[in-house]
Every structure is written in C-alpha cells, then in structure tokens.
Amino acid sequence: MSAPDLPHAPAARQRPPLRPNLVIGGAIVLFLFSVALLSLVWTPLPPTKMQIVMKLKAPLEKGLFGTDHLGRDIASMLMAGAWNSLSIAVSAVLLGAAAGTALGVTAAARRGLFEAISMRANDVIFAFPPVLSAMMLGALLGTGRGTAIIAIAVFMVPVFARITAGAAAQVWARDYVLAAMSAGKGRALITVEHVLPNIANQIIVQVAIQLGLAILTEAGLSFLGLGMAPPAPTWGRMLADSQTYLGTAPWLALMPGLAIALTVFGFNMLGDGLRDLLDPREKGRS
Amino acid sequence: SALAAPKTSLVLGMNPEPQGLDPTIAAPVAIGQVTWQNIFEGLVAIDRTGKIVPQLAKSWEISPDGLTYTFHLREGVTFHDGQPFNSEAAKFSLDRARGTDSVNPQKRFFAAIDTVETPDANTLVLKLKTRNSSLLSWLGWPASVMVGPKSSVNDKTTPIGTGPFKFVSWAKGDRVELAANPAYWNKDVKLGLDKVTFRFIGDPQAQAAALKSGDVDAFPEFTAPELIASFKDDPKIATVIGNTELKVVAGMNNARKPFSDKRVRQALMMAVDRATVIEGAWSGLGQAIGSHYTPNDRGYIDTTGVHAYDPAKAKALLAEAGYPNGFSFTIKTPQMPYAPRSAEILQAMFAEIGVTMTIEPTEFPAKWVQDVFKSTDYDMTIVAHAEPMDLDIYARDPYYFNYKNPAYNAVLDKIEQTTDAAEQDKLYGEAQTILADDVPALYLFVLPKLGVWNAKLKGLWENEPIPANVLTEVHWEE
Amino acid sequence: MKTPLIDIRRLTRDYAGGGLFAKPSLTRALDDLTMTVEAGTIHGIVGESGCGKSTLARILMALDKPTSGDVLFDGEPLFQLSPKDLMRKRRDFQMVFQDPFGSLDPRQRVARIVAEPLHVLEVKPSRQEKRDRVMALLEAVGLTAAQADRFPHEFSGGQRQRIAIARALITEPKLVVADEAVSALDLSVQAQVLNLITRLKRERGVTFLFITHNLAVVDAVADQVGVMYRGRLVESGPARAVFERPLHPYTQVLAEAEPSVTKFGRPPRAEPKTSQPLKAEPGQGCAFLPRCRLASPRCASEVPALRSVLPGRQAACHHAETMLAEEP
Amino acid sequence: MSAPLLDIQGLNIAMRLARGGRLPIVNDLSLTLQAGDTVGIVGESGSGKSLLSLAVMGLLPPAAVVSGRILFEGRDLLSLDDDGMSEIRGRRIGMIFQEPMTALNPAMTVGDQIAEGLVRHEKLSWNAARDRAVELLDRVRIPDPKARASAYPHQMSGGQRQRVGIAIAVAMRPALMIADEPTTALDVTVQAEVLEILDDLCQRESMALMLISHDLGVIARMCARTLVLYAGRRMEEGATRAVLTGPLNPYTKGLLRAVPRRRADDGPLETIPGSVPGFARLPAGCVFSDRCLDVVAACQAGEPAWTSPLPGRGVRCIRAGEEVSA
C-alpha cells in the first residue's frame, strides 16, 4: 500500500493525540530538570553539609529521605545530584550528538573514501567498551566532570554517526536532493538545507534515548570512582558510597537507584513519545 | 561445615590481591601478607608485639663499633624444594637484594652493608660501612627474606622458602593456596592448619557476605569499618579491633605558599576535630594522633592536645598569618576509602574557618606517585603511612612534604647515635613534639586493624606491628 | 537548419558494480545514444523499465557524467564547461521528478521550494523579487498565492506535481526534463498536469523532454518521440507517426501491449515466433533479438545502427523496411 | 440461477481514527459474483478499492470497522473468526497483491512460499508441496521452474515475482480470485503477459475474478462487468463494454474523458475539475457534486440512491434517468 495513507486533498494535518508515553516521559523529564535547576538556588539543606551526629537516619526521621553516613541530607544530595548527573549527561550527549552528526552527515554527503575511513574510525572507537575507555581516560586526564563528559561523549559519537549516516543517506536518495543539486547547490549547502532538517527528528529521538544511557553510564563511572570530584554529589557516587550500608541503611542505595531509574525511564518514554510524534512511519499503522 | 574433629583448613580473606609472590622484588604489602612468615622467613623476624626475634639466625653478635654483625645460622634447614639453607644461601639472598641489578623495593636497607662473608656454612658476617641501628629490624622485614639460590628466579609465581607452609597454587584474581610443610625445621612449632587458602575479595559488601556465609573464615584486615557493627550480634563471628602502623596524615607541601607559613598549618590543624573525622570517615574506629607516631610505637606521647580543635583560634591564627578571609587550595586524594571520606570531612571543617579546599581525586598509586611523590606538585594530600616508626621521612631530603627543620634532623641523628633505650625513647618524644608543633602534615588518626573472624579461630594477630598474616600459631578450637 | 536545443552525441554510461575488493562488474545503462531535441517541442522518451531513461535524464541535467560522448546544450558542450559556466548554464534546464511525494522537501514551505533554483542566478534577487516570481509562477500552474506558505503534505499529488513544475520553471529554463512526471498520478489529475505542460510549451516556448513508459501519455502530448531499448535509441520520429506505423518491432510490441479503453477482451494472440530463438554474442547483434519476431541471422551478428528510414523517422532495425511494407 | 459465489450486501467500512471517532470510507456497497464471473473495480486512488478486497479476505487493518454482509458460498465471512477465515483464505479465495516487490517474503524461497499454503490446506508433505510448487511455477510460465523454485524473490524480476504471487494465489484452485492492482507496477509488455495468465485461469478453471485497477484499459481487457467506485461509493455498474462506451454517471464519463489520447484538434485533454476531496470533507449530497459538470441544486440535497435504469446496469446519480431516456 503506497498511496492510500497520504492525504488526497489539502487538508490541514491533524495533530496526533498526545500519547501517554510522551506525557509521562515529558512530565518526568520536566520535573527532573526543574528539580535540578531548583537545586542550584535551593535545597532543603546544603547538600554537602555534614552532621556526623545525625548520620544514617532513616527517611522522615531526619529529612525527607534520611541522611547518609556523614549525616548529609539525602533529599538535598539527590537534588544536587540531579543537576550534576543531568548536566553531565546533557553536555555529553550534545557533544557526542554534534560530533557524531557532523561525522555522519559528512560521510553521507561525501561517500567514497571519506565515508569508508570515518565509518571504520567509528568502528575503532566503538570497539572500546565505554567503561574501559572511561577508565583509561580517567587515568589520562584525571577524574572529574570534564572527563566524565568526554568519556561519555566519545562513545556517543559512533552511535550518532551511524544513525545520522544511515538517515542522511536515505535523504540523499530523495528526489528533492537531486532537485537541489540541479539547482547547483553544493553538498554542504544541501546538507544544511535539506538533510539536517529531515533527519532532525531521528536525532532528537536518539538524543532523548541516549540521555538515558548517558545517565546510566555516568552513574557507572561514579560508581567506579571515575565521576565528578567530591563533595559534589552524584547519584552514582551516592550509590557507590551506599554499598556497604545496604544491610543497615538500605534507603541510601534505594534513593539514588530510584532516581537513576526514574530519569532513564523518563528519557526513554520521552524518546518513544517523540518517535511516535515525529516519525510518520509509525503513525499510519495502528 | 562443622565437623567433629577440629578443622585444619583455613580460608583467609584479603584485599587487595598480591602482585606476584616475591616480597623481595616488589613493594605491595599484600605480597608480604601472604608469604612472609608463612612461606618465606628471614634471618630474624618481628613477632606479634613488634619485637625482633631470631629466626633462621639462631643468634648474632654485633661488634662494639656497630660495624660487624655475625649471624649464627640454624642448621638442618632446607627450602621447600630441598635446597639447603646455609650461609651461601643467605649471602646469595643479601647480595641479590643489594646488587647493582637488584630490584628490591627496599634496597636502601642494605645500603650500609659493605661486604657479606661466609666463614663457614653456618656463619654469616656482615661488614657495614656505617653504623645503622635499624639494620637488624630491617632484616626482619618481608623485603629481606631468605630465598633459595636456585629457585629465586621463579619466586614471583612459585615462591619457595623455608617457612611452615608451602606454596600450592595461585588462581590469579581469586586465591592462593598453601599447604603445611611437613619438613618444617622448627619442631617446636605445632601447626594447627594443613591447608590455607587466601581469597582476594575487593568489595566490602562481598567480604561481609563471604564471612557471614562462612565462605571465608577470617578477614584479618576487614576494609569497611561501617560494616563492623553488623557482625556484632553474630555469636559465630569475633570482631577484634587492633592497632596498625597506618597513620592517616594529610601531608602538606611545606615549600608552597601558604603552607610554608607554620601558622597556616597550625590553624588548619586546629580547624580539625579528629574525633569527628574518625567518626565520619571510619565509623569511630581508630585512634587520634598528634604526630607521625602511633601508641604502639616505643616512646609514644600523646600530642593530640598540642593543636586541639579550636576553630576560633584557628581563624585568628589565619588572620595573623595574613589570611583573614581564608584561602583556597586543592587536595589530591587517592581512591582508598579513608582518603576521600576524610577529605570530604576536612573540606567541611575548613569551610568553617573560611578556607576552601577543592578535592581532586588522584589515582593511586600511578598518578599519585607521579604528582605528589615524585614531582611534589600538590598543595595537600592524604595518605596512610604504613611503615612502622618512620619518623625519619621528615628528615629525608627530598621527601614529598618538603619539610625542613634542622632541629628535627638533629634529634633524629641523636637517636641513631644513641644506644641507650630510655634515652632513645625520650628523643622519640622530642621528635614527636616538634612534629606536633610544626604540623608539616595534619595528623589525623591511626587506622585500626579490623579483624573479623570465626569465633573458634585462634592465634591470629590482633595488632599489626608489621602488615602480615602469620599463620604459625593459628588453629581451630572447639 | 537551426541548431537543436539539445544535441546528444554518442552517449554511453557504464555503472561499475562492486566495491574496493569485489570483482568489478559493468552495467551499460546508456549505449552509444545519439539524439537531438528541437527547441519548443515536447520530446517524449519511452521504453521499458531499466532501459536507461532516468540515466539519460540525469546526464542531461549534468547530475551525472557520461562514460563517453557529450551533450551539446544550445551548442555548448555540457561536460566541457567550467564549474562556474555549468552553474550559469543550470538556469537553462530544470527537472520534474516522478514521485510527487518524494521530490518536495517535506520540511520546506512551498515558496521556499519553488524559489530553490534561483540559487543559480548570478545576481541574487531580493526577497520581494523572489516572492513575486514565486507567486507569479504558482498562479501560472494553477495554484493560489495563499498556498505558498503551506507545506507539501497539505497538497494532493497533482498539486504537488504542479509545485514541482513551478519550481522547474522559475529560472525560465529553456528545457524541462520530466522523468515519469505523471506516472504516479490518477487519470483525472494526470490530464490536468499534461494540459499544464502543453500550455507551458505553447505559451512560454519551454522545451520538454518527457520521459515515461506510458505510450498513451506520450501519444497525447508529445511532438517527437524516441523509443529506447536496453540503453539504445531504437526508433525516433514524430509521435503520431511512430505510433501509427512503428518501424521497429519493439515499438510495435509496446503499442500492441498497451491496454486501451477501446480494446475489449482478449487481444488476438500474437502469432508464435516462427524463427528459431537466436542468441547474440554479448556486445554483438541486436539487443531485442531474443524477443523479436523478425529476427534473422544478421541480427545476431550486426548491431543495427539508427538510420533514417523515412524523412524525419529513424529506426535501428535491419528489418525496418519489412515493417514499413507490412499492412498496419 | 444458483446461489451466487460471493454476495456482498450493504457493506460499510469505517476507519477508527487515532484521536477518536470514525471516518466512514466504504458506504453501502453491494456486489454479487457468480462462479466464472469477472468483475472489474475501478476508481481513483484512495476510493476504497483495496479496503473492499481486504474486507472480503478478512484482512482489514485493525483500525477498520466493518458492517454489512459478505456471503461467500453461503457463509457470512464477517461473522467468521480468524480460524474459520484461515480455512477459506487461500483455499477458496485467493488474492494477488499490487506490489510484486514487497508482497513476497524476502527470506524464503519462492518455491516454499508457494508450497506453504498447500502444506497448510491440502496437508501435503513439504516435499510433495514443493513439487507442486514447481508445477505451478510452470503454469505461470516461469522458465526453468525447477531451478527458479529455490530462488529468492529478489533474484526475480518484477514480472516474475508477480507471477509467483499468482502461483501462490492459484495454488489451491480457489473459487474466487481477488487481484488488487496486479499489474500497476509492471511494464506494459509484462503486464500483458500477466493478464493473459489470469485470463487463462478464469477460462479454464471457471474461477471468478475480482480485478481491481484504476487503469480502464486493463479492465476493458479482462472483465465482463465493471463497478466504478468514487469516494467509497458505487457510482456505476454494468457490463464493461456498456459502461465504458455508454457511461451513465458523470464521474465515469469524466474518467473516460481524462484517458490520455491524442486529440485531433490538439486542444487540451479533458479533465475532471478539482480533486478528490478526502473522506473527512466530502460535499453534502452526492459525493461527486463538487466536481460534477452536470451538477444541479438537487444533487446537494441528499445522497442519490442506487438505481437500476437499465437491465444489468446500476448507477448512483439522480440525473441518470435523463441520460437513459435521452
């Protein structure tokens, strides 16, 4: 069935109804970003303030989510952690997406040797399991926010490069690109005017999904002690610190774990919702 | 599993795993913790109280000028592979450790030795270039153990010594197995074990689980103080908190401003409430120290009151030193758990007196050795010093503190020259007082030895004058 | 005789298959094709799928380079122009594509789509000028100015094809290449677009190279027609004459197979081939040989050249005269 | 006259919309087919031709809501469950799809794809079924059928694939064959061959054929009767020759006029003004009234009823009577 799904008359395109996953995902992500931003100006207690005498208090006994082994308020740490985790994830994904997309669209536009070499280079980068490359980067650059961002961005590059190269190649096969070429437009211009706008949807969807992955990776890095420097709280380090208290103070592990899960869940839902919203292929089907 | 007859096997948990099994060619403490006194023995040994006791040398004489040591070696001792232990082997061991292509991590121990002579098979004579009152004690260290001339090249993977246990196997990353040595020379020793397994478990949670489930019988050095409480109500498990020589100190770069100003260092010391640091970083286990010396060292005096916790005074002192608004600096913290935890607490405490400390995690040993130890490119760091009675490091030049105090050096020299023990103890006290007052490093606490083991297991060391798992006297008791 | 608008000279295009390490293979999409197109005419090209029609279009549009041969556009050899001159030349030829859904960028508004070819002008027109020209053209193709700010998906297939035609006309080109421009359209819409093309030819003197596999469409609008088979031109001439009296057996097969609303029921069965199936050596003989009812041994050994059979009519068949002699 | 093979009565198909609500597409459609009948269904793209054929097959998309009756050999297909339909599908009703490029499973040999139905319905062993598949390939005139049976679809040309599609559909000698635009993707020469194969089947096996196309020429070639659809409605029905030479409905007339042909006067081709209005915004009354050249005020008053002004003819137009009497 080729034609029948398409409108036959200049009918205004109907806005598809908001899908539950878009609403849920959007709400979660919005909530998290608000919390993260709020943490910059307000947290119930300073997230780094220690009250050793108040250590390891259960949720609601002291603060909303209790206190950690140094008597810090977990709720406040989670809030500040939201900012740290999100800011790392967002910068890393944006960086990776920008570099990967640039590589991908260039490969699609140039084809030939450039494509072969850049895609092979992708394979090379992709061959390093992310934690391994993060470990090496950490050893190389020292740990911290910058390293975490770079380490995550590095393995995002091939992901985005592959996706955009594939999507861009499809756009390049379109007649409107031929039309632009016959209008004497160069490959760079066509990439900017036609290719990028037409693959933007796929990139946006992928960004949402990769953000979830980046949060997970950041947590893993922090868990291994390769994340941001203390005292800045991150969810991954909170998890790592909580390990030995699992038996005695399980909320220490539960809270950051749930925060991570909620965030990744939110981003994935958002990604799904965006895909439904933006990808016309899914729409015709039911 | 509970058997009627007393158990004769032991699974002993450790972290980290040793890197090779030859303590004479690599520094990691874990090597000695597996092999020293179990597989390898020295001319002399250090016992559980820290005393020097005869071992492969049954006795010795030191010439009055202190330059000639004559060791009378035990007879009838053989290595596990049958090589005889005699003066040749002893000479071989010492020469191997001090030779030009030696890779002994403590080669300096043997620097004072001029010649090694073997007048007969059971006599070993060391001629020294200079006096050295530490030599005898050093000969008791893991780096000075006796190795077989024929077997030493393979000691890294298949160690052959003269000790009560023989090496059986090593599953890298997991375990080392030893078995009792039936031909052990010391017939006075009645071994309680015939099979010993060292298991290497890094994660504290896994350590605890292994202990509780009985997969591991003992963790003489448990790594997570916060989990100690969880063993308290388990009658099957004994927790024994002992002493170590591990002094947690936050060393400062005394050559760098503002740490070059003694008042600044003192102010920082006064800003630190050691009790809180111990409570926060190590669950209250551990003992506060005021200088680079532990209560189990001879001549120890309590110097924690010299710059007691007093933030107001600290602030005043800072102002006097020209920093009324505090200052900022960076601490390079290795990843061992005590370091970042202590650093986080210090950070909060310094903030109280207006000093901003940034924490820079620094990978240990690779990057830490490079940055802090080799190139002294740091403001402050925090690390546990493991060597017993290592007051001399403050007199070393270069050493990463960049601390220079001729008065202090003079005291240490005097100790070297003195033979009277009481006099030495007094001098040790003096040295401690100088350090406590000068604060070349912030003295925080001594790490406890967190022994956790099956309540029926007896004979493990409670304290740790030297890092070791000596199994000679370990046995099960019903 | 005036110079033709397009003069295609011995055009050959090979596609190399295989990659860096695979063994190379060659597909000859165009095979020694020679043809001229007069200005101000609609020139139809017909032929079965895969005979090289689109390849020809791409080369004419200078989107692709021939393996050999050249195209003279207005007397100028297209493939010897400097990039700058080629750019200047591009305003003179534009293209309309088959798929009305794939040839318009779904993310751009109609005004921007239509204005795209203005890129080639040396003097870039002002915004207002651009807008005026777009509006004028939209009206010329039967769309309203109000529709200029809509997106392609808001239009029907026929309307989209008009937008594509408007885009092709904005630089006032001399030649528009329309590759299967109406094949995807419904009958009624198809007729509308065909009418538009005829009108543009008549009123603006635009030359159309009209590529299709639908003979009826060519018959309806084309002045001249070329029939292609396997990358070669096998017959050409005035459209009406060619279909009324094919001079090449392939043209005849095509014409007979074309269903029509006036042919009811089963057509009389084509008489079975009399001669033995002949096989030509690759690269030798007539490509149509295996399907030809007139095949003779000569056809297997000698490639028939395109030659004038009647005034204004050419065919590449050794038996064109036989065809001519047969009763239509 | 025996009971008809297929009897569609008052069929309505609506699509459930994603945002709620239903969009009626096919309206009040009735059609009867006797064994051996060939009926062509024409209409523009989107007029509901495929939905009609899918409704008969019971393969409508999940979003479709269908009402009315489809009696096949006396059984109401709409009330059968999926298992019941599976028994009829393939065995009694075969279907050929429009796109030869996508209608075959790319990962299965064509022989197996033909054999599959035989294994299922005739309980043949795979080997026996494969042998039958080779015969069937031969029937649809694929050269060297034995070798081609183990080919994959991508190794065949479009025309060959379409023949495989036919082989699949005729494998069980169905009583009714539905061919949904079986040749639109093909060259005219290949199209002619495919049509000939279908024609043979109808004549030799007295199979009923429902041929869907928007190509009037193909309908003229293949079908005895023709049904013209516009916007999901029957507009006209009758013997093909009668409908195409003497159309009663203005839409049919418009279609016929729009068939490209050279005009003697070189004037423009005739067209139907406007474009198909989308099902969401059909005009009031007659759905064709906004494009009809012969429209009168009454056309907008209400949907014209289906009338039969001549024997064997049906038409939906209030002015059809004038035409007949004229």
Place this chain on the structure above:
Amino acid sequence: MTALLLRRSASLFLTLLAVSGLIFLVMQVLPGDPAAIMLGTSASADTLAALRQELGLDQPMLVRYLQWIGGLASGDLGTSITYGVPVAGLIGERLAVTLPLAFIAILLSVAIALPLGVLSAAKRNGPVDYIAGFVSQLFIAVPGFWVGLLLALVFAVKLGVMPSGGFPGWQAGFGPALQALVLPAIALALQQAGVLTRVTRSAVAEVLGEDFVRTARAKGLPKRVTLWRHAVRNALVPVVTILGLQFTFLIAGAVLIENVFNLPGLGRLAYQALTQRDLVVMQDVVMFFAGLVILVNFLVDMSYLILDPRLREASR
C-alpha cells in the same frame, strides 16, 4: 560470497590494526610508571632503572609496539609486569569466567526478550504490550550494578540461597561454578533484555505491517504461523544488529558486575591492570575486548547473509 568474506576480513584486519595502534598510544601517555608502582615509594633511582630495563620499558616506543603486535600475531601476548606470568594464560583463566558470564547473560536476555518482544508486537496496544513495554523500560532504566547489589543483598545475604560473590572455579564442579554466575548474569542480562525486547517488538511490528505478511495471511496461514515463520524471521536482522551493538555495553557492564560480585573476570583484570599500570596486561586485555567487539560485529554482519538472502547477492 567469498569475495565479501575476504573484503570484510581485510577491513576487519585493518580495524584491528588501527585499534592496536590507538591502544598502544593511550598506554604510552597514561601517567604512572609501572616500575615505580611495583617498587613502591622507598625505591631508589637505580633500582627503578634496573627494573625498567628488566621489563624492557627502556626500549623505544616503536620497537615495543612492533614487539607487541609481532607477539600478538604469533600468539605471544607477553608477560604480565605484576604477576610475572604469560598474559595469555592470565586472560585464559579470566575468560573462563567472563565468557560464560557474558554467554549466559546473552542467552538469558534473548530468552526473555524474544518471546516478550514478539508477543507484544503481535498484541500491539493491548494490555500485554503495555505491560511488556513497561517492564522492558524498567529493565533498561535500572542500572545493572545496582540490580546486582540488590540481588546479592536479597539472595545471598538475606536468604542465603546463592553465593554472594566470588567464583569457586570450574574445577569445583559445574554446579557451584554455574551457581556463582547466575546472579551476576541476571544483573547483566536485564538491561540487555529490556533493550532487546523493545527492538524485537518494533522490528516484528514493522515486519507485520509488510505486504508479504498479508500475502502469507492470504494463503490461509493462521496468525501464529505467520508471526513466527514470516514476521520473526525477517525481524531478526535488526534484532541481531542490536545484539551486536549491545555487546560492547555488555562487556562494559561486565566490568562493573564483576566488581560487585567479586568475580575474577577479564573486566576486573583490566581494572586491576590499569591501577597497577600493568601495561602489558592492560593493552592485551583492551585489545582482546576491542577485538571481541569487532569480531562480534563481523559475525553479525556475516549472519545477515544467512538471515537475509538479498545481501548474499549484493555481496557478490
């Protein structure tokens, strides 16, 4: 087909070469001197020099690189700086843990994901689909190492039915060894299962919308048969692709999980080698991982040829 194989092998080889160069370079610029780490803080300069010479660290970079890859080519991976044993044996021992772990995890994730994904594609927008969707999202969202912690807490500490960590070795018998791998494999598998479920669902759903599925239904095949014989088969290409891509994440996850469960696997070896700057082990292990990833992706590419006959032609 052979040509394709050759071509792919050549590019595989070039990629491996590039990877090896990159690894070696990274190793060279890593701060920290392996000799200094081994000898601790008390060692003198000449001791260090002696050790560096013994370890061959004093040779020029290019020489060491060539020695390394020369060794690799002939199967000699060198000798571990810290353990003093051949790296090949070391990797071999660790593989006995990591490979089964990864294998069980993959098996487990496929066993969960394939039926779940196919089912939810077949029953799209039904309750099964929603539940499967939610569960798979949850699997993806929960960090594997955290699941590992919880699993260990519940099954080892609280219930005591599973070992808490460590690995008895295969010589301890198949049962105990397998038991030690179960919890880590679950922790490792869940995330993969989540991702795979979603990919399977969308791939199968996509195929279910294809014309040939309708053709198959038109033959009278019931839904179930169409689903498994036609839809799932054709949906395997994207599923296998993702399986290949996820492999690197699986390995990354293994590094973390091996830490949590104290398994003497390759990941921990890498971690340990890095902290000890055992460059020889490090570069071998990283090379091994990278090679494994590349190989897996190569195999995935090759599996396309089995799964999709169209590619067999295209590859000629």
